[in-house]
Amino acid sequence: MVLTQSCDLVRRQGNFKAPYITIAAAKPFRGTIGEFFDQKSKVVKGAEFSFHSSSLVGKAKQLIERHVNNTEPEFFFLPKSGHPNIPEDLVVFLRLSVALRKEHYDALAEAKIAELADVFQAKLGWLKGNIYSRVATPDFEDRGLNAAEIKSGFYEQYIPKDTTVWLSALQAELLRKIVNERRKEIERDLSSEEVLEIIESEIPEDIQIIANNIVERLKKNKLLEGDHEAEKKFARVISNEPSLKSLVKSLGG
Structure with a gap:
């Protein structure tokens, strides 16, 4: 020009x-x-x-x-x-x-x-x-x-979509934790395909991660006791709470 x-x-x-x-x-x-x-x-x-x-x-x-x-x-x-x-x-x-x-x-x-x-x-x-x-x-x-x-x-x-994986801060933190644990188990670095499989099967939306973290914290402090199905149901109730979903969405999750 x-x-x-x-x-x-x-x-x-x-x-x-x-x-x-x-x-x-x-x-x-x-x-x-x-x-x-x-x-x-x-x-x-x-x-x-x-x-x-x-x-x-x-x-x-x-x-x-x-x-x-x-x-x-x-x-x-x-x-x-x-x-x-x-x-x-x-x-x-x-x-x-x-x-x-x-x-x-x-x-x-x-x-x-x-x-x-x-x-x-x-x-x-x-x-x-x-x-x-x-x-x-x-x-x-x-x-x-x-x-x-x-x-x-x-x-x-x-803005790329099909060629890029987008993760929130919570999702990235969870992914790194799972990859680190899996890496110790198999004693080698994971391939891209293996990481993508983890994302597909083990990395939920932010609201579900928060709900799971709340359940884990309650269990750790012995404020929640029950079988695994009851814990999953409790997590679903939390993740479906409209006010919490709105809050997470407003924060970009």
């Missing part, structure tokens, strides 16, 4: 004002979001396995929203829907720029595929302004668009 102000690139008598033409690199947005998730992945000690915290979903949505509304510092978002010549959602790295001599003008002009609307050209008036000051541009809501639907589409596209 060309960052030099367009007014400095207007040819007058065969020449233009700018001594150099500054351009910045644009990369696929999918790669940027992918790096974000890679940096936030967590590992399970004693197993060839990594996962993402379920609390990361909210942060990922906020990051995507900042990008698509062009409020993320040092980046400029170019949506695929913005122009038919843009093959996919792109993000421009404003710090990753280079100044070219003016004799490259013709080559750049021939390579041009799209142009920003006037209001968004303010974002690229000059590189220093883009990085160190905020230029106000309208968000989806301000442009009269269906913001919720558009943002939901970006979330669906860039």
Whole structure:
């Protein structure tokens, strides 16, 4: 993307004002979001396995929203829907720029595929302004668009589901405990397949983990005595309590 102000690139008598033409690199947005998730992945000690915290979903949505509304510092978002010549959602790295001599003008002009609307050209008036000051541009809501639907589409596209395991803090703690115990039993690290099997069969939702922990604490303090079926029934009663379920949900569980 060309960052030099367009007014400095207007040819007058065969020449233009700018001594150099500054351009910045644009990369696929999918790669940027992918790096974000890679940096936030967590590992399970004693197993060839990594996962993402379920609390990361909210942060990922906020990051995507900042990008698509062009409020993320040092980046400029170019949506695929913005122009038919843009093959996919792109993000421009404003710090990753280079100044070219003016004799490259013709080559750049021939390579041009799209142009920003006037209001968004303010974002690229000059590189220093883009990085160190905020230029106000309208968000989806301000442009009269269906913001919720558009943002939901970006979330669906860039927040991985089928390729990622999402665990809450409680689920991750329980998984690590089970993996550690299983590892001692078999005297080796667990494979990804074995960990996935544990998640499928032994890692319940947060509300059930809390209910089971309450039962265990009551048993430990001899406040609950009964057979195994009675304990399971008591745990079900706790996990089905509406107020507790609402509380856990509000905390992201």
